[in-house]
Every structure is written in structure tokens, then in C-alpha cells.
Amino acid sequence: MLKVLGKIDEIDMNILKELINDASLSVPKLSKKINVNSSVVYSRIKRLTKRGFIKRFTVEVNEDLLGYNVTAIIGANLNSKYRKDAIDEVLGLASVREVTEVTGRFDVMITVRSKTLDGLHDAIANKIALINGITHTETFVEMAQKRTEPKYVVRS
Numbered sequence: 001m002l003k004v005l006g007k008i009d010e011i012d013m014n015i016l017k018e019l020i021n022d023a024s025l026s027v028p029k030l031s032k033k034i035n036v037n038s039s040v041v042y043s044r045i046k047r048l049t050k051r052g053f054i055k056r057f058t059v060e061v062n063e064d065l066l067g068y069n070v071t072a073i074i075g076a077n078l079n080s081k082y083r084k085d086a087i088d089e090v091l092g093l094a095s096v097r098e099v100t101e102v103t104g105r106f107d108v109m110i111t112v113r114s115k116t117l118d119g120l121h122d123a124i125a126n127k128i129a130l131i132n133g134i135t136h137t138e139t140f141v142e143m144a145q146k147r148t149e150p151k152y153v154v155r156s
Contacts, residue, residue, distance in 0.1 A: 082133025
């Protein structure tokens with residue numbers, strides 16, 4: 001388990017909030033946005049990274065612009081003897097974006113992106129469903145999606 005030393009204060013939370021919104025912000029621009037000296041912001045980012053609050057800085061690709069307009073979430077049941085191998089194999093498929101182990105009627109939820117419904121069908125029927133250890137799937141095609149950014153609160 002990750003041990004977190006020290007507290008997170010309002011400055012740290014403001015830095016995290018701004019970086020969640022735009023991780024490409026330069027330290028000078030970020031310091032102006034939150035009205036804190038650049039050297040303080042720089043050292044806080046380094047500390048937040050070292051302590052594990054910031055895992056990585058990354059890019060979010062607009063897959064719709066790349067033509068991946070079809071999204072589905074697949075509930076799948078697994079044979080427990082093959083669970084790890086099945087999950088690893090699913091994660092190796094180009095169309096798979098995420099696998100989440102869950103409670104309830106499914107063992108995992110698999111997020112898949114495709115350019116067409118035919119491509120989605122191929123990914124499910126000819127790839128995912130044929131993986132050793134997957135015993136049942138049920139597919140939910142995404143009709144629309146709304147997202148929100150996390151809203152964290154600093155407690156004193």
C-alpha cells in the first residue's frame with residue numbers, strides 16, 4: 001500500500017485541478033493562473049509527482065477524429081482458472097481500451113473502440129469471444145457520453 005506523508009493543501013489542490021484540465025500548462029502560466037510564485041509551483045509539482053499524486057503527464061487523443069466513432073462496453077464472465085491469461089489476452093487486442101474487474105453479474109467490463117459496427121462485431125465475435133477463459137459476453141453500444149472532471153475538496 002502506498003504511504004502518503006504530509007498533507008495536501010489548497011495550493012496543491014489548485015495545481016492538480018489546473019493540470020487535470022490541461023497537463024501541458026507551463027509552470028509560469030500555471031503560477032499566474034493560481035497566483036503562486038513559479039518556484040513554489042515547480043517544487044510542488046515535483047513533490048506531488050514524487051509522492052504519487054501525479055502518476056504521469058499524458059495526452060488525451062480524440063479518437064472520434066481518427067475515425068473510431070463506435071464505442072461499446074462489454075460485460076464478460078470468466079472461467080476463474082484462466083482469469084489472468086484471459087484479461088492479458090483481451091488487453092493485447094488493438095480495439096480494447098480498458099478492462100475493469102467488477103462485482104455483479106459480470107466479472108469484467110471491457111471498453112472497445114472501433115471505426116464501424118462491422119469492426120465492433122469482428123472484435124467481439126472473432127476475437128474477444130474466442131479467448132480461452134471467456135465464458136459469456138453481453139455488449140452495450142454507447143449511444144452518447146457525457147464526462148466531467150473530478151472535483152476534489154481540500155479538508156482542513
